[in-house]
Amino acid sequence: MTALVSVGLPHYLVVAALLFMAGLITVATRRNAVAILMGVELILNAASLNFVAFSRFVHGGVAGQVFSLFIILLAAAEACIALAIVLSIFRNFKSVDVFNTTTLRE
Amino acid sequence: MRLSALHYVVIALLLLVVVLAVGAGLSKDFIARINAATVVFYLLGGLATFCAITVAFSRNILHSAFALMGTLAGVAGLYFMLGADFVGVVQLLVYVGGIMVLILFAVLLTRDITDIKISNLSVSLIGGVPAGLLLLGIMVRVLVGAPFKTTAAIAAPTVGRIGDSLLREYLLPFEVASVILLMALVGGMVIARRAVKEEAGEGVPLPHPGAPHPGREDRHPSSEANT
Numbered sequence: 001m002t003a004l005v006s007v008g009l010p011h012y013l014v015v016a017a018l019l020f021m022a023g024l025i026t027v028a029t030r031r032n033a034v035a036i037l038m039g040v041e042l043i044l045n046a047a048s049l050n051f052v053a054f055s056r057f058v059h060g061g062v063a064g065q066v067f068s069l070f071i072i073l074l075a076a077a078e079a080c081i082a083l084a085i086v087l088s089i090f091r092n093f094k095s096v097d098v099f100n101t102t103t104l105r106e
Numbered sequence: 107m108r109l110s111a112l113h114y115v116v117i118a119l120l121l122l123v124v125v126l127a128v129g130a131g132l133s134k135d136f137i138a139r140i141n142a143a144t145v146v147f148y149l150l151g152g153l154a155t156f157c158a159i160t161v162a163f164s165r166n167i168l169h170s171a172f173a174l175m176g177t178l179a180g181v182a183g184l185y186f187m188l189g190a191d192f193v194g195v196v197q198l199l200v201y202v203g204g205i206m207v208l209i210l211f212a213v214l215l216t217r218d219i220t221d222i223k224i225s226n227l228s229v230s231l232i233g234g235v236p237a238g239l240l241l242l243g244i245m246v247r248v249l250v251g252a253p254f255k256t257t258a259a260i261a262a263p264t265v266g267r268i269g270d271s272l273l274r275e276y277l278l279p280f281e282v283a284s285v286i287l288l289m290a291l292v293g294g295m296v297i298a299r300r301a302v303k304e305e306a307g308e309g310v311p312l313p314h315p316g317a318p319h320p321g322r323e324d325r326h327p328s329s330e331a332n333t
Contacts (some may be wrong), residue, residue, distance in 0.1 A: 008146045009256060012184065015151040018116075019177065021242040022158035029162075029234040034212050038161050038174050041205065045181050048197075056188040060257040062267045065190045066276055069268070072193075072200050073283050077290035079205045083212040084297040095129040096216045099229075 012053035020046035033086045033096045037079065042074045113159055120152050147187060154180030171213050175206050194267045 019042050027037025048068040055064025086096055093101050157176035164170045178201040185194035259265075272280050 005144055007144050009149070009254055010250045011147065012188070014246055015154060015184065017242055017245040017249065018155045019158050019181070020245070021238045022155075022162045024241065025234050025238040028160040028237070029229055029231050032230055034209065034216065035161075035167055035170055037169055037212075038209065041138075041174065041201075041209075042158055042177065045178065045201075048193075049181055049184060052185055052188050052190045052193060054192070056259055057256045058254050060260060062264050062271055065193045065268055066271055067113070068190070068193050069196060069272075069285060073287065074197055074310060076200055076205055077286055079208050080290045080294040081297070083208050084294040086212055088216060088297050090216045091297060093231055094331060 009053060011056075011059040012049060016046040016049040016053070019043075019049065031097050031099055033089065033098055033101075034083075036098065037082050037086070040082075041075060042081070044071055047071060113163070114155065116152070116155050120148065123148065128325060143187065147184070148188065150180045150183040152186065153177075162328055167213055171206070171210055174209070177200050178206065189259050189262055190264060191262060194269055 022043030023039045023046060026042060027036055030036050048071045051064040051068045089101055091094050154177045157173040160173035161170045164173065182194045182197040185197055
């Protein structure tokens with residue numbers, strides 16, 4: 001019982017695992033391309049939370065926080081490019097359903 | 107908003123924690139261990155998890171988008187609890203302020219959202235959800251039993267140390283990251299702009315220089331009398 005109350009490293013890791021699972025299910029089962037991108041953001045957040053938690057409890061420095069900052073940066077770049085691609089796909093196919101966009105040309 | 111089965115699982119787990127805490131609260135020692143940090147952790151973790159499951163299972167993609175905002179805010183709160191104040195602020199600024207706005211723009215610019223029923227379909231939930239739950243079980247089983255050596259926390263303002271390490275041992279990744287951001291900026295503009303130009307060229311043909319301007323003729327009183 002005291003394991004539930006004294007919040008430590010495993011609690012944060014379990015929350016990150018839950019976020020990762022939700023993101024994985026989103027990526028695996030969605031048909032809307034924007035929703036798949038949301039799943040990717042969830043997975044990146046889970047990894048980032050793991051980095052910060054290990055940095056706090058195991059490493060003791062700021063290295064994990066720096067990696068987490070790089071993850072946020074890459075997520076911003078990824079969202080920018082991916083949403084531009086989604087808009088381009090929508091203009092060409094009139095749909096963002098990934099089942100309809102199975103060809104590389106119109 | 108319809109709640110899915112996994113929502114109820116999360117709510118039940120949180121209630122179980124509460125019930126166990128109340129049940130074990132008969133011992134004074136247990137009560138003494140519950141502090142504000144524990145309560146805040148469970149609130150933030152519950153918010154993040156609940157919203158993440160909404161992202162995964164909501165029928166309406168706008169609900170998914172706003173639930174993603176809740177998840178990102180909850181994770182930012184967990185960063186603050188972990189003593190990573192700078193990362194938490196960056197998460198709030200970049201994710202909630204920037205990426206969420208981008209995602210909302212993309213959701214609202216794509217046309218399918220007017221039909222709620224087809225805006226956020228899911229396929230193969232029968233295969234995807236058990237696979238995800240199995241992976242979750244394996245991860246939790248491994249993580250909870252793992253013997254990590256824990257150390258003491260560092261002092262709260264981490265901005266100076268992060269800046270030092272960004273300009274010393276992570277200088278090369280820092281510079282590469284700035285190049286990547288520039289590439290993403292230019293690349294996003296190029297990809298979105300080309301599509302706009304093609305559509306404008308196809309849809310609206312430019313008027314001939316000799317032809318009378320249609321807009322100016324419409325405003326003429328005599329042409330109004332004809333209509």
